[in-house]
Amino acid sequence: MTDDLNRLSATRWDVVVVGGGNAALCAAIEVAETGASVLMLEGAPETYRGGNSRHTRNFRCKHDAPLSVLTDAYEEDEFFDDLMRVTKGKTDEHLARLAIRKSEEALPWMEAHGVRFQPSLSGTLSLGRTNAFFLGGGKALVNAYYNTAADLGVRVVYEAQVRHVGIEGRRFTHVEVEKDGVTHRIEGRAIVLAAGGFQGDIDWLARAWGESARNFLIRGTPYNKGVVLRDMLDQGAESVGDPTQCHAVAIDGRAPKYDGGIVTRLDCVPFSVVVNRDGDRFYDEGEDVWPKRYAIWGRLVAAQPEQVAYSIIDSRSIDLFMPSVYPPESADTIDGLAQKLGLPGAKLRETVERFNAACTDGSFSPQELDGLATTGIEPAKTNWARPIAEPPFYGYVLRPGVTFTYLGLRVDETARVTGPEGRYDNIWTAGEMMAGSILGQGYLAGFGMTIGTVFGRIAGQEAAAHVA
Amino acid sequence: MSLDVTLQTDPESFGADATDEARRQVEICNACRYCEGYCSVFPAITRQKVFASGDITQLANLCHNCRGCYYACQYTEPHEFALNLPRALAEVRTESWDRLAWPGGLSETFQKSGVALAGALVAGFALMFFAISALPSGGEGFYAHLGHTAMVAIFAPAFLLPLAAMGVSLTRYWREVGGTRVTWADLREAGASAGRLRNLSGGQGQGCNFEEGDRYTDRRRQMHQLVLYGFLLCFASTSSGTIMHYVFGMEAPYAWYALPKLLGVPGGVMLTVGALGLAWLRTKADPELGAPDVKGGQMGFVLLLAFVGLSGLVLYAATGTAAVPLLLALHLGSVLALFLLIPYSKMAHGFYRFAALVREAQIARAAS
Numbered sequence: 001m002t003d004d005l006n007r008l009s010a011t012r013w014d015v016v017v018v019g020g021g022n023a024a025l026c027a028a029i030e031v032a033e034t035g036a037s038v039l040m041l042e043g044a045p046e047t048y049r050g051g052n053s054r055h056t057r058n059f060r061c062k063h064d065a066p067l068s069v070l071t072d073a074y075e076e077d078e079f080f081d082d083l084m085r086v087t088k089g090k091t092d093e094h095l096a097r098l099a100i101r102k103s104e105e106a107l108p109w110m111e112a113h114g115v116r117f118q119p120s121l122s123g124t125l126s127l128g129r130t131n132a133f134f135l136g137g138g139k140a141l142v143n144a145y146y147n148t149a150a151d152l153g154v155r156v157v158y159e160a161q162v163r164h165v166g167i168e169g170r171r172f173t174h175v176e177v178e179k180d181g182v183t184h185r186i187e188g189r190a191i192v193l194a195a196g197g198f199q200g201d202i203d204w205l206a207r208a209w210g211e212s213a214r215n216f217l218i219r220g221t222p223y224n225k226g227v228v229l230r231d232m233l234d235q236g237a238e239s240v241g242d243p244t245q246c247h248a249v250a251i252d253g254r255a256p257k258y259d260g261g262i263v264t265r266l267d268c269v270p271f272s273v274v275v276n277r278d279g280d281r282f283y284d285e286g287e288d289v290w291p292k293r294y295a296i297w298g299r300l301v302a303a304q305p306e307q308v309a310y311s312i313i314d315s316r317s318i319d320l321f322m323p324s325v326y327p328p329e330s331a332d333t334i335d336g337l338a339q340k341l342g343l344p345g346a347k348l349r350e351t352v353e354r355f356n357a358a359c360t361d362g363s364f365s366p367q368e369l370d371g372l373a374t375t376g377i378e379p380a381k382t383n384w385a386r387p388i389a390e391p392p393f394y395g396y397v398l399r400p401g402v403t404f405t406y407l408g409l410r411v412d413e414t415a416r417v418t419g420p421e422g423r424y425d426n427i428w429t430a431g432e433m434m435a436g437s438i439l440g441q442g443y444l445a446g447f448g449m450t451i452g453t454v455f456g457r458i459a460g461q462e463a464a465a466h467v468a
Numbered sequence: 469m470s471l472d473v474t475l476q477t478d479p480e481s482f483g484a485d486a487t488d489e490a491r492r493q494v495e496i497c498n499a500c501r502y503c504e505g506y507c508s509v510f511p512a513i514t515r516q517k518v519f520a521s522g523d524i525t526q527l528a529n530l531c532h533n534c535r536g537c538y539y540a541c542q543y544t545e546p547h548e549f550a551l552n553l554p555r556a557l558a559e560v561r562t563e564s565w566d567r568l569a570w571p572g573g574l575s576e577t578f579q580k581s582g583v584a585l586a587g588a589l590v591a592g593f594a595l596m597f598f599a600i601s602a603l604p605s606g607g608e609g610f611y612a613h614l615g616h617t618a619m620v621a622i623f624a625p626a627f628l629l630p631l632a633a634m635g636v637s638l639t640r641y642w643r644e645v646g647g648t649r650v651t652w653a654d655l656r657e658a659g660a661s662a663g664r665l666r667n668l669s670g671g672q673g674q675g676c677n678f679e680e681g682d683r684y685t686d687r688r689r690q691m692h693q694l695v696l697y698g699f700l701l702c703f704a705s706t707s708s709g710t711i712m713h714y715v716f717g718m719e720a721p722y723a724w725y726a727l728p729k730l731l732g733v734p735g736g737v738m739l740t741v742g743a744l745g746l747a748w749l750r751t752k753a754d755p756e757l758g759a760p761d762v763k764g765g766q767m768g769f770v771l772l773l774a775f776v777g778l779s780g781l782v783l784y785a786a787t788g789t790a791a792v793p794l795l796l797a798l799h800l801g802s803v804l805a806l807f808l809l810i811p812y813s814k815m816a817h818g819f820y821r822f823a824a825l826v827r828e829a830q831i832a833r834a835a836s
């Protein structure tokens with residue numbers, strides 16, 4: 001239900017929820033189920049509600065036996081080991097294990113609140129044991145939660161941008177929220193902050209990462225600009241996560257600046273040679289299977305001049321990966337392709353010829369690490385090193401695409417935020433805004449939604465208990 | 469096979485015609501695949517990388533317009549990809565029916581225009597009034613007003629000619645989508661899907677998105693099932709009557725417990741309720757997720773079905789009263805209009821959908 005803020009600001013709400021993605025919705029539903037009044041302030045218009053959650057496809061879930069669409073078992077220790085591997089130990093073990101353990105009961109809760117699951121999508125069979133896929137994807141999940149929330153009486157206001165969280169000592173008192181250029185003051189007895197990261201604010205990214213971040217693409221919503229995060233940090237809330245870092249993957253360089261989502265992914269790199277603007281190779285394209293490498297390629301491309309790179313394959317490889325959403329450039333000669341891509345032709349030809357000469361005989365096997373490696377060139381290509389020789393040749397442009405930022409608010413196991421005077425009495429946070437506690441580095445597919453669901457629910461339960 | 473890039477589309481440049489536009493959207497879906505669990509269309513998409521026009525025609529006719537993939541899509545307007553796959557496929561679908569209809573021209577009129585359908589209905593009434601007053605009668609019941617011979621003289625061609633025209637269209641369809649020889653297994657598979665309207669089930673039986681926007685409901689499937697099975701019962705009723713007449717020499721009117729009545733009365737009720745239900749649901753659904761051009765024609769068609777069912781029931785209820793000639797003319801006139809318009813109205817969708825399901829069964833089997 002959408003409502004006029006003027007009227008709504010006359011009420012003192014039990015719980016105000018800031019944000020409109022997965023974490024916010026889980027919190028709002030938990031509160032509303034206790035009968036407390038909930039006002040949800042979503043900064044985006046209704047058509048774009050749901051933040052980055054609308055771009056997701058699955059969540060990672062512990063289970064000791066087959067559960068819903070999940071096969072076999074995925075136990076706590078294996079899950080935690082997977083997390084340790086990607087974060088290189090940068091995680092709060094206590095919170096991480098909490099998220100992992102609670103993911104198992106989250107799945108039936110999600111189903112009971114309208115989410116539907118499906119077996120893993122074609123092309124992602126490797127995730128069928130660990131990740132439960134949402135029927136229709138994240139936007140269907142978000143829609144289901146909005147409907148459930150509406151049925152429970154949650155009031156939602158769209159295009160309601162929270163600018164400031166009013167705090168007196170350790171107590172939250174009100175929020176200042178802007179809609180249609182007018183600022184309203186809304187009072188509440190407790191607040192849950194679930195407004196995502198700051199990757200939508202390019203200036204902030206550029207300050208944190210460096211000017212080159214202006215050439216990054218943002219894979220998700222433009223509405224996560226970190227306004228609430230900034231406001232909390234300015235008021236002395238404790239932070240976690242590296243403030244300079246973001247998770248960036250290599251995506252199609254032609255993607256829209258924002259909200260390109262899943263379709264802009266490119267899976268051609270392992271079967272290609274990748275060159276920079278000058279036509280030089282710069283990294284081992286065949287180091288590992290793509291799902292394990294697409295994240296480091298975000299950083300690799302970010303380090304190249306103009307933050308751009310070009311992945312070049314020949315006709316033998318075009319059917320080896322999921323289709324791209326943008327058609328590749330193609331030409332019958334490397335020179336012709338260079339021209340279409342705006343690369344120096346002679347240089348590209350030389351790079352490809354040197355690469356081809358360094359390829360060795362052996363069997364090429366796209367589905368596994370085949371050990372087919374180059375000899376005598378730097379950098380080497382250590383798997384799938386097959387000459388780029390059979391026209392037509394195809395080229396894709398790569399750019400870094402930011403998924404999320406790591407900086408967030410520190411929380412305890414009750415999702416409560418800590419300020420300069422200790423734990424706040426009535427401020428909780430969930431989702432991307434606190435994920436840096438658990439995901440200090442790297443990313444584990446599907447864990448963002450796990451963190452959001454588990455801590456969103458905890459935050460909601462705690463806030464509800466506070467106002468009960 | 470290597471990718472023919474000339475066939476792949478720039479996702480941000482909208483198609484010049486319905487097929488190009490659907491192709492653009494289908495390619496985006498193929499890179500996304502989130503909607504894979506809703507219906508048969510997405511698994512069919514993922515089997516290919518590029519899509520010839522015939523492939524798009526096939527996908528369009530396979531789509532049941534359940535709308536799940538619209539509400540679940542993160543790329544709907546105002547996103548620059550502007551996805552609205554239910555509409556894009558609906559536009560290809562209705563255009564394909566115009567193109568494939570034989571003879572040409574009629575489909576454009578009757579698919580689009582509810583007024584034209586109403587005109588056809590009035591013409592049907594007029595013809596039947598004329599037949600009842602001018603042609604010889606003889607017999608009991610209805611035959612007292614319009615003789616059996618006259619009835620057959622009108623309805624046999626009115627039924628068989630449209631079917632023949634439909635046959636021409638389906639042959640054209642089959643050629644366009646590259647269909648191969650049909651086997652029993654294909655028919656069984658398609659029949660199972662059509663019989664349960666699997667593609668309106670939302671993939672898990674929760675139903676589709678129609679009258680309640682992004683909430684799933686199964687009402688549309690239920691109403692459609694009433695229409696489908698109600699229509700089939702009515703059809704079976706007429707067929708049983710024909711067989712009783714010719715094979716067993718048992719002539720109408722039949723008692724309430726005779727087969728034609730036992731099939732026809734529940735069939736008529738189901739058809740009427742289902743068609744009115746569909747019409748009501750239509751008033752609540754978002755017209756932007758279908759082909760807006762044919763909105764009037766589709767509503768007109770659903771109401772025509774309801775009229776056929778209702779007039780049949782009323783006619784039966786009025787047995788023996790003075791209203792029979794009038795009601796008979798109205799009922800038979802509507803049946804006549806319905807039959808004659810089979811290849812040129814929404815009625816054609818059943819035939820094309822079934823053909824698409826058969827073709828899908830073939831492709832799925834070849835791929836597995």
Ligand SMILES: Cc1cc2nc3c(=O)[nH]c(=O)nc-3n(C[C@H](O)[C@H](O)[C@H](O)COP(=O)(O)OP(=O)(O)OC[C@H]3O[C@@H](n4cnc5c(N)ncnc54)[C@H](O)[C@@H]3O)c2cc1C
Pocket residue numbers: 018019020021022023024041042043044049050051052053054055056057058059060160161162163194195196197219220221223224225226227228260261262402403404430431432433445446447448449450452
């Ligand atoms: C393309 C893509 C694919 C992904 N796929 C997956 C996946 O498959 N599985 C997975 O687990 N994770 C995935 N992630 C990560 C996942 O999206 C996040 O971890 C998760 O959505 C975070 O949920 P959230 O509720 O914290 O934030 P969000 O869903 O981003 O919600 C933040 C909300 O806050 C609102 N907001 C922001 N600022 C304000 C303000 N000032 N006032 C009011 N409202 C405000 C926003 O409009 C938005 O509604 C993906 C991310 C991207 C970009």
Ligand code: SF4
Pocket residue numbers: 136137496497498500501502503504537538540541542543551553
């Ligand atoms: S309709 Fe949208 S969400 Fe569904 S598969 Fe297509 S692009 Fe993806």
Ligand code: SF4
Pocket residue numbers: 503506507508509510530531532533534535536537538553554557667
């Ligand atoms: S509208 Fe329904 S049937 Fe048609 S493609 Fe979308 S999900 Fe499939």
